[in-house]
Amino acid sequence: MSHPKPVILDQPRTDNPLSSNSVGDWSWQRRQPERSDSENYYQASVAERGSYPALDGDAQCEVLVIGAGLLGASTALHLAEAGVETRLIEQDRVGASASGRNGGQLTPGLARWEAEAMAQHLPSDEAARLWRFTAQESMALIEAITERYGLALDLQRGHLTAAIHPGHLAALQEGIDARRRLGDQEPELLTRDALQAHVVTDAYYGAVLDPVGGHLHPLALTLGMVQAFANLGGHLHEQTSAKAIRHRGGRVEVVTNGGLISAEKVVVATHVSTHQLLPKQARATIPFYSYVAVTGPIAGGSAALMPTGKALYDTSLQIDYYRRVRGERLLFGGSGSGSRWSIDRARQYFEQRFQHLFPQQAPFEIDYLWSGAADLTARGPAASHCIDEQIYSVFGWSGHGVAQTVRIGQAISDAIRGDNDDFEMLCRIPNPSIPFGRQLAPFAIPIGIALLELRARLQPSKLISF
Numbered sequence: 001m002s003h004p005k006p007v008i009l010d011q012p013r014t015d016n017p018l019s020s021n022s023v024g025d026w027s028w029q030r031r032q033p034e035r036s037d038s039e040n041y042y043q044a045s046v047a048e049r050g051s052y053p054a055l056d057g058d059a060q061c062e063v064l065v066i067g068a069g070l071l072g073a074s075t076a077l078h079l080a081e082a083g084v085e086t087r088l089i090e091q092d093r094v095g096a097s098a099s100g101r102n103g104g105q106l107t108p109g110l111a112r113w114e115a116e117a118m119a120q121h122l123p124s125d126e127a128a129r130l131w132r133f134t135a136q137e138s139m140a141l142i143e144a145i146t147e148r149y150g151l152a153l154d155l156q157r158g159h160l161t162a163a164i165h166p167g168h169l170a171a172l173q174e175g176i177d178a179r180r181r182l183g184d185q186e187p188e189l190l191t192r193d194a195l196q197a198h199v200v201t202d203a204y205y206g207a208v209l210d211p212v213g214g215h216l217h218p219l220a221l222t223l224g225m226v227q228a229f230a231n232l233g234g235h236l237h238e239q240t241s242a243k244a245i246r247h248r249g250g251r252v253e254v255v256t257n258g259g260l261i262s263a264e265k266v267v268v269a270t271h272v273s274t275h276q277l278l279p280k281q282a283r284a285t286i287p288f289y290s291y292v293a294v295t296g297p298i299a300g301g302s303a304a305l306m307p308t309g310k311a312l313y314d315t316s317l318q319i320d321y322y323r324r325v326r327g328e329r330l331l332f333g334g335s336g337s338g339s340r341w342s343i344d345r346a347r348q349y350f351e352q353r354f355q356h357l358f359p360q361q362a363p364f365e366i367d368y369l370w371s372g373a374a375d376l377t378a379r380g381p382a383a384s385h386c387i388d389e390q391i392y393s394v395f396g397w398s399g400h401g402v403a404q405t406v407r408i409g410q411a412i413s414d415a416i417r418g419d420n421d422d423f424e425m426l427c428r429i430p431n432p433s434i435p436f437g438r439q440l441a442p443f444a445i446p447i448g449i450a451l452l453e454l455r456a457r458l459q460p461s462k463l464i465s466f
Contacts, residue, residue, distance in 0.1 A: 003050065003226075003227045003230045003231055004049070004050070004227065005149070005150065005151060005152070005224060005227055006046050006047070006049065006151070006152075006219075006220040006223040006224050006227070007046065007047040007152070008045055008046060008047075008152060008153075008154055008217055008220055008326065009044075009045050009046065009047055009326070010326050010327060011326070011327050012039075012041055012044035012045040012327065012367075012368070013039065013044045013045075014029065014031045014032075014044070024340065024373070025097075025101065025340075025370065025371045025372055025373055026340075026343060026370065026371050027039060027040040027043075027368075027369075027370040027371075028343045028347075028368070028369045028370065029044075029367065029368055029369075030296070030365060030366060030367045030368075031367075036343060040100075040101060040292075040368055040370040041292075041294040041325070041331065041367075041368035041370075042095070042100055042101070042217065042218065042219035042220075043095075043100065043219065044368070045217070045325075045326065046217075046219055046220060046223065049223060051093065051238055052090075052094070052230070052236045052237060052238045053237060053238070054237055054238060054239040054240050054258050055089065055237040055240040055256055055257075055258030055259050055261070056258055056259065057258070057259045058259045058260045058261070058262075059087060059235075059259060059260075059261050059262075060261070060262045060263070061085050061086060061087040061235070061261065061262075061263050061264075062084050062085040062086065062263065062264050062265070063079055063084055063085070063086045063087075063263055063264065063265045063266070063267065063416060064086075064087050064088075064089070064252070064254055064261050064263035064265075064266045064267070065079075065086060065087070065088045065089070065266075065267045065269055066089055066242045066254065066266065066267065066268050066269060066270055066274070066277070067089075067090065067091075067268070067269035067270040067271075067274070068088050068089070068090035068094045068095075068222075068226055068236065068238070069094075069095065069097055069098060069099030069100075069222060069269060069270075069271075069405075070099040070218065070221065070222050070225075070402065070405040070406055070409070071099075071269035071394060071405045071406075071408060071409050071412075072088060072090075072267065072269035072270075072409070073088070073094070073099075073222050073225035073226045073229065073409070074225055074405065074406040074407075074408075074409025074410060074413075075267050075269060075409035075410075075412045075413055076088040076225075076226075076229045076234055076236075076409075077145075077225045077226075077228055077229045077232075077234075077409070078409060078410045078413035078414075079234075079413045079416065079417075080229050080232040080233065080234040081232065082413065082417055084413075084416070084417065086229075086234050086235070087234070087235045087236075087237070087261060087263070088226070088229065088234060088235070088236045088237070089236075089237045089240040089241075089242065089254075089256060089261070090236070090237070090238045090239075090240065091239070091240065091241035091242070091274070092238070092239070093238050093239075094222060094223060094226050094236075094238065095218075095219045095222045095223060097271060097372075097373070098271055098372055098373065098374050098397070099218060099219070099222045099405075100218060100219035100222055101292065101370060101371075101372035102218050102292070102333075102372065102399075102402060103292055103321050103323075103331065103333040104215050104216055104217060104218045104311075104323070104331065104402065105159065105213070105215050105311050105313065105321055105323065105402065106138075106139060106142070106159065106213050106214040106215055106216065106311075106402055106403045107159055107210075107213045107313070107400060107403075108131075108134060108135030108136075108138070108139070108184075108210065108212045108213055108403075109131070109134050109135060109400075110134055110380060110381040110382070110400065110401070110404065110429075111377075111380035111381065111397070111398035111399060111400035111401070112379065112380030112381075112398065113379060113380045113381045113429070114175060114178075115127075115131055115175060115178035115179040115181075115182050115184070116174065116175060116178040117380075118130050118131055118182070119178055119181060119182060121430075124181075124182075126425070127182055128182040128183050129425065130425060131179070131182045131183075131184060132182075132183070132184075133404075133407060133411075133422060133425070134403075134404050134407070135184060135212050136184070136212060137407055138403035138404050138406065138407040139157070139212055139213070139214065139403055141403075141406055141407050141410060142155070142216070142221070142403055142406055143155070145221075145224075145225065145228075145406070146224075148228075149224060149225075149227075149228045151220070151221070151224040152220070153216040153217050153220045153221050153224065154215075154216055154217045154220070154325070154326065155214065155215075155216040156214050156215055156216070156309055156310070156311075157211060157212075157213070157214040158209070158210070158211055158213065158214055158308070158309075158310040158311075159209075159210045159212070159213025159214055159215070159310060159311050159312070159313075160190075160195070160198055160199070160207045160208065160209055160210070160310050160311070160312040160313075161207055161208040161210065161312075161313060161314070161315065162195065162199070162203075162204040162206075162207040162312055162313070162314045162315065163204055163205045163206050163207060163314070163315050164203065164204060164205070164314050164315050164316050165205065165315070166205045166206075167463075168205070168315045168463045169189065169205060169206050171315075171463035172189060172206070172207075172208050172315070172463075173189055175187075175208070176188070176189060176208060184212070186210065186211045186212055187208050187209065187210045187211070187212070188208070188209050189206060189207075189208055189209075190206055190207045190208070190209050191206050192204065192205050192206050194206075195207045197307060197308065198306065198307065198308045198310050198312070199305065199306050199307075199312055200304065200305050200306075200307070200358075200360075201305075201357050201358055203314075203356065203357050204314065207312070209310075213311070214310075214311065215311035215323045216402075217325075218402055221402075221406075225406075237258065240256050240257065240258050241256060241257050241274075242254050242255070242256055242268075242270075242274060242277055243255045243256060243257065244277070245266060245268075245277055245278070245391065247388070247390070248262075251263060251264060252264070252265065252266045252390050252391060254266060264390070265390050265391070265392070265416055266390065266391050266392070267391075267392045267393070267412055267416075268391065268392070268393040268394075269393075269394065269409070271373070271374060271375050271395070271397075272285075272287040272373050272374065272375055275375075275395070275438070278385075278387075278391070278393050278395075281383065281385045281387075281393050281395060282375075282395050283433040283434060283435075283437065284377055284378070284383035284395060284396055284431040284432065284433055284434065285375035285376060285377055285383065285395045285396035285434070285437065286338075286375070286376050286434050286437035286438060286441040286444070286445070287338075287373060287374070287375060287376070287438060287441050288336045288337065288338060288373075288374060288375075288376045288399075288441065288445055289336065289337050289338075289339065289340045289341065289371055289372065289373055289374070290333065290334075290335065290336045290337075290371070290372050290374060290399060291333065291334070291335060291341060291346040291349070291350070291369070291370070291371055291372070292331065292332070292333040292369070292370055292372065293331070293332050293333070293346070293347070293350040293366050293368065293369045294325060294329050294330070294331045294332070294366070294367055294368040294369075295329050295330045295331075295332070295354070295364050295365060295366060295367060296329065296364070296365035296366070296367045297327055297328040297329060298328050298329065298330065298361070298364075299361070299362050301328050302324040302325075302328045302329060302330055303324070304361075305330065305358055305361065306322075306323070306324050306330070309323070309324050310323075311323035315463050318334060318335045318336055319334060320332070320333075320334040320353055320357070321333050321334060322357075329367070330364075332350055332353065332354070334349075334350075334353060335349060336376075336399065336445070337445065337446070338441045338442040338444065338445030338446055339441075339442040340371055340373075341371065343369060346369055346371065347366055347369055350366060350369070351363075351364065351366070374397060374398075374399055375395055375396040375397060375398070376396060376398050376399070376445075377395075377396035377398055377431050377434075378431065378432055378434055379430070379431060379432075380398050380400075381396075381398075381429045381431065382394050382395065382396050382397050382398070382401065382404075382408070382426075382431075383395045383396045383429075383431035384408070384423065384426040384427045384429070385427060386415065386423065386424070386427055392412050392415065392416070392423070394408060394412075394426075396431070408423070408426065411423040411426065
């Protein structure tokens with residue numbers, strides 16, 4: 001059976017009320033204001049797609065991948081391309097969690113561990129290698145997958161990091177200099193006037209223009225990789241949740257709600273909802289929640305606000321990020337919390353941010369609004385592990401990693417087949433455990449944000465990231 005490629009609609013649907021919301025996430029549409037289970041913008045803007053059958057009975061394979069998000073889909077696809085017998089299971093529908101709910105920004109580096117941090121913590125050759133991995137190689141891989149399988153993802157190169165304070169320009173220049181020392185000559189610093197060619201607002205004092213970064217439709221990418229995996233003969237089971245992992249007879253067994261799967265190797269490509277599968281490794285993370293909104297059509301067209309269509313994020317403590325999407329709309333994300341906000345609170349937040357950034361524009365209407373659950377590590381980079389050369393896992397994307405996730409999936413595939421040590425390089429990045437992090441997150445995250453906000457007020461010229 002051939003599975004169709006994802007098709008992005010010029011105008012999103014408004015007549016499909018029920019979405020697949022994972023781990024308590026909500027999705028809201030202006031046309032259905034009483035519901036919290038509407039399709040989010042990504043779901044509504046992809047043409048109707050088929051489903052994959054749940055597992056019904058026991059099975060065996062060479063490699064089992066748990067989680068059909070970006071990481072799991074990439075890992076499974078690269079394994080299938082190499083002829084490895086692979087099964088992929090998803091507890092919900094493909095893209096129901098973070099991979100189909102994030103902002104779609106493609107930014108190089110790792111969260112709070114960019115070029116300067118890499119150069120500070122690693123030998124120069126390893127820092128340069130890690131930067132290439134998380135920047136040029138990550139972006140190039142997405143382009144290669146797009147071309148190889150003929151996917152339409154609304155992919156655009158070019159990204160802006162905008163300074164909300166003139167003092168932040170020095171830190172941005174230091175980041176450019178660090179990248180140059182690692183062999184990356186591409187980013188440049190724009191003046192305030194030059195930035196106006198990209199975003200028509202007085203909120204910023206300049207920006208880094210980064211040709212390496214960009215943006216895309218993340219759900220379409222996830223669906224496209226899964227479709228390619230299935231068409232290569234891979235076995236995918238939706239509505240199939242992993243309950244436990246155990247070693248037996250030199251193999252790894254995974255107990256699911258549909259049967260027992262025995263595999264030579266297992267990849268755990270999940271997030272907050274299944275941390276109990278590998279509790280020791282998951283202790284490096286705590287859950288947090290973020291929010292994304294999509295406007296109605298912008299009067300005069302979205303190009304009136306973002307002429308070049310390049311995605312942007314800023315240097316505020318909890319970054320604002322936004323970009324154009326189809327239908328003359330803007331997609332806007334920002335903020336994070338230790339417990340999930342209500343729909344009304346998130347809507348008020350975005351209305352205030354829109355008004356601050358674009359006061360010249362008539363009041364915005366928010367057509368789509370949703371929450372998303374993710375994992376946060378103490379230092380920023382994802383926590384990568386290989387257990388007994390049989391179980392591979394990655395936890396804690398810290399809200400940064402669409403492109404890197406796809407590249408790490410390829411690295412896991414390479415490690416399983418013994419091709420290189422890229423994944424071992426990631427496993428060497430230190431990520432300390434966070435004692436009682438999951439229990440304390442609703443209290444610790446607000447306290448941490450409040451302390452950082454106080455520091456930012458006292459030192460407004462210092463760039464501080466959460």
